[in-house]
Amino acid sequence: MTTQTTEARIDALEEKIAFQDQVIEDLNAAVTDQWREIDTLKRLVTNLLDEVKEMELAARAPAGREPPPPHY
Template identity: 40%
Template sequence: MNTIEHRLMELEAKVAFQDETIEILNDEIKVHQQQMAKIKRQTELLAEKLKESQSSQPMMSNMPEPPPPHY
């Protein structure tokens, strides 16, 4: 009976350690998801600003290029 109790205590300790590890990893995943959501929002805002700046400025390709300085 002593060996069964010992094995049971070891298993309970392992389960407790695994539960703690899972909780820590879950917290880390939450932090990473929040960071990724923030980065995604920033990227979307930058893309919008880029589109706005490109549409508000005249297209440079339509304007003739000045000749190089050595002419």
């Protein structure tokens, strides 16, 4: 193998490594963003479930005496 061929191969490998490093950083950023969004959505779903449970309990509770309409 000649020195020129070896240098060309090393250069090609260095280019591939640099590209792979950038791809890994991009993927890491995407995954991190997705986890943040998932956490936010989990909190929203939990809050909505709590609200639905409260509404179900309120609907099951016996109705108290309602005040008469304002025209009485």
